[in-house]
Amino acid sequence: MYGRGLRPLSLATAAAWTLALGLVFFYAPLEAEQGFLQKIFYVHVPLAIVSLCGFVLGGVLAIQYLRTRDARWDLRSYVAIHMSLIFGVGALITGSIWAKGSWGHWWVWSEPTLVSFLIVFLLYATYQPLRFSIEDPERQSRYAAVFAIVAGAFVPLNFAAVRMSTAYLHPRVLGDTSNLPAPMALTFAVSLLAMALLWATLCKYEMTAKHARMQLKALRRRRSGELQGAGRFGF
């Protein structure tokens, strides 16, 4: 069920990444101030954007779960948040590398964008411990959905708060892409698309694996039920 379309999606992701890397290293011009170091922008910013969008999407899928009580929406919400956490780790590490090259420090606590992203990341880092500390599956899904919705609403609020803050040390991306030269804007758009496709592919990959595991468990339960039933009948 979840595996349908995985192959074309994987191929599209591979093609988009090949194109993105080609554009980053052979087409996009060097930025005047940062030079070659600015190439990190094409991987760090898409990672952060896709991660934050994934968190919000996790909240939207959780709403759908609470509306329908269909476990598939819970699975989708869980996988979206799980994958966004992994992408968040990538965004934090690449951001630190960029900060070190650009500012000479691995981390700058006075920079609101960095700190706000860390806060969002740490908030979502509590999602899995919260979820798996509850044994009852129904309650687990319900509590996780409420968490995903509340935290998902916090992400755009946090983003808006940072935008309204006075410090503008960190490069602005959304809304300022029109200021980028056309080749840079195109490269950034393709990189963002490639990252979003990678996120979608890995989510689908994980959902397929989890669904296969659940089916296997159901089959095993049915099999053991049959054996017990047959045993009872036999005796």
Next chain:
Amino acid sequence: MPALPLHEAGKYVAGAYVVVFALVLIYVTIMAVRLSRIERDLGELLEQAERPSESEAPAEDLARPGAMV
């Protein structure tokens, strides 16, 4: 701040891209391990399904000529 020379900036750029690919590689490796576990479990289940169940054994014994005597 002036732009870093290519040989200096190169290691940071390479580091950032290597981190992303390493993350993806680690994730795919973990998923591959999980999938191989699913495959193994499925194989065991299939083996069990093909093997005659324990509850069927007494029934066979009963069906054997002379068993009721």
